[in-house]
Amino acid sequence: MKKFLDLGLQPLANSYILKKNLKSKEKKFRLSVGFNSKNYLVSILNTVPKEKMFNKNYPYKSSESFTMINSFKKLSIRIKKKFKPNFLIEIGCNDGAFLRNFTKKNIVGVEPCKNLANLTKKKGFKVYSEYWNIKLAKKITKKKKADLIYSANTLSHIKNYSEIFNAVKESLSKNGVLILEDPSLLECIKKVAYDQFYCEHIYVFSTIALKKILEEFGLVIFGLEKTTTHGGSNRYYIKKKENNFYRVSNKVNNEIHKELKYGLKKFSTYSKFGKKVKESKKKLTKIISNLKKKNYKIIGYGATAKSCTVLNYCNIGKKEIDFFYDTTTYKIGKFLPGSKIEVKKYKKLDTKSIDFVYLGAWNFKEEIFKKEKKFLKSGGRFITHTPFPKII
Numbered sequence: 521m522k523k524f525l526d527l528g529l530q531p532l533a534n535s536y537i538l539k540k541n542l543k544s545k546e547k548k549f550r551l552s553v554g555f556n557s558k559n560y561l562v563s564i565l566n567t568v569p570k571e572k573m574f575n576k577n578y579p580y581k582s583s584e585s586f587t588m589i590n591s592f593k594k595l596s597i598r599i600k601k602k603f604k605p606n607f608l609i610e611i612g613c614n615d616g617a618f619l620r621n622f623t624k625k626n627i628v629g630v631e632p633c634k635n636l637a638n639l640t641k642k643k644g645f646k647v648y649s650e651y652w653n654i655k656l657a658k659k660i661t662k663k664k665k666a667d668l669i670y671s672a673n674t675l676s677h678i679k680n681y682s683e684i685f686n687a688v689k690e691s692l693s694k695n696g697v698l699i700l701e702d703p704s705l706l707e708c709i710k711k712v713a714y715d716q717f718y719c720e721h722i723y724v725f726s727t728i729a730l731k732k733i734l735e736e737f738g739l740v741i742f743g744l745e746k747t748t749t750h751g752g753s754n755r756y757y758i759k760k761k762e763n764n765f766y767r768v769s770n771k772v773n774n775e776i777h778k779e780l781k782y783g784l785k786k787f788s789t790y791s792k793f794g795k796k797v798k799e800s801k802k803k804l805t806k807i808i809s810n811l812k813k814k815n816y817k818i819i820g821y822g823a824t825a826k827s828c829t830v831l832n833y834c835n836i837g838k839k840e841i842d843f844f845y846d847t848t849t850y851k852i853g854k855f856l857p858g859s860k861i862e863v864k865k866y867k868k869l870d871t872k873s874i875d876f877v878y879l880g881a882w883n884f885k886e887e888i889f890k891k892e893k894k895f896l897k898s899g900g901r902f903i904t905h906t907p908f909p910k911i912i
């Protein structure tokens with residue numbers, strides 16, 4: 521694993537601080553990213569134990585955005601039509617945003633964060649509040665194997681992917697389909713979206729890396745869709761090698777071709793990206809310091825895990841950003857890790873009290889701009905760091 525990016529000492533991205541704990545020392549780890557030339561995997565070099573991140577206090581809820589709700593809804597309609605599954609498993613079902621599009625007897629969820637699992641259980645769904653592994657897979661599929669397994673924004677969070685794929689092989693029926701959805705490395709590199717790297721995102725996958733890993737487990741990518749969620753993701757359709765029911769689509773080969781053309785197998789591509797990240801930091805801090813010199817008021821919008829990386833890497837704190845607006849109840853009234861900027865309950869933006877807004881949830885730009893049309897029309901402006909730092 522060869523390092524190409526150092527994002528400095530970082531706190532745990534989703535460990536929001538209570539007011540009474542503001543003076544306590546935070547646990548930090550070095551966030552650096554490397555490339556493995558053997559299997560083309562890009563991953564963070566120092567990892568945090570999973571129990572420290574995914575536990576009963578996990579704050580992120582997929583249902584906080586209409587974009588995600590709609591994306592899951594649309595996908596579930598297509599899954600029902602195309603695969604007609606009788607028994608589905610969702611790995612990392614979060615607060616049930618995908619799962620609730622199915623009937624309770626057809627689907628089970630797996631979600632180690634108890635607070636989130638309970639929300640879905642309360643709605644009457646079967647959810648195992650455990651980490652996905654072979655033991656759990658055997659338990660769930662004791663009577664019948666799953667004909668579809670879905671997992672969005674979860675694989676990238678699990679260090680030991682062998683455990684995942686062995687458990688998938690165990691629980692998937694012969695002609696069953698695994699659908700994985702995670703941020704695309706190509707999009708991340710193109711958009712200089714270095715904030716896709718934080719403690720929870722152990723890997724950001726390219727198709728070439730995922731294909732190579734899956735081969736070890738006798739699994740094959742046969743379909744691919746590009747989605748705009750989470751800054752540009754790939755949705756992979758995967759089958760067992762012995763399943764001759766599906767042919768490998770041209771979309772898979774086209775994406776591989778694009779990735780190869782962009783140089784995702786070459787270390788030099790990543791070292792160039794590392795340089796761009798350094799430039800991005802310089803530009804973003806310059807934009808913000810120029811605005812502060814003119815006494816403009818800047819706030820943040822969407823206290824994302826991604827923001828944690830940007831704020832801490834660029835040394836942006838409460839002198840620069842007064843507070844963040846967010847709709848997530850758990851985050852409100854707490855402070856962002858590291859930067860210690862307060863998270864406030866979302867209110868519609870108003871140019872009477874706010875001049876500039878740093879877009880923490882840049883991946884929901886369309887949804888947010890639609891919501892804040894009035895602010896933009898009356899001269900309010902957003903600041904973003906991707907694809908390059910600018911005022912919008």
Ligand code: JHZ
Pocket residue numbers: 580584585586673720721750821822823824825826827845846847848851866880881882883884887888891
């Ligand atoms: P969002 C989390 O990352 C963590 P984050 C995790 N590791 C991951 O992989 C992705 O999710 C999937 C708020 N918001 O989705 C809600 C508003 O306030 O970019 C959220 O707190 N108003 C599992 O945290 C945040 O922004 C709005 O109008 O980087 C969005 O977080 C909208 C649309 C969102 O994920």
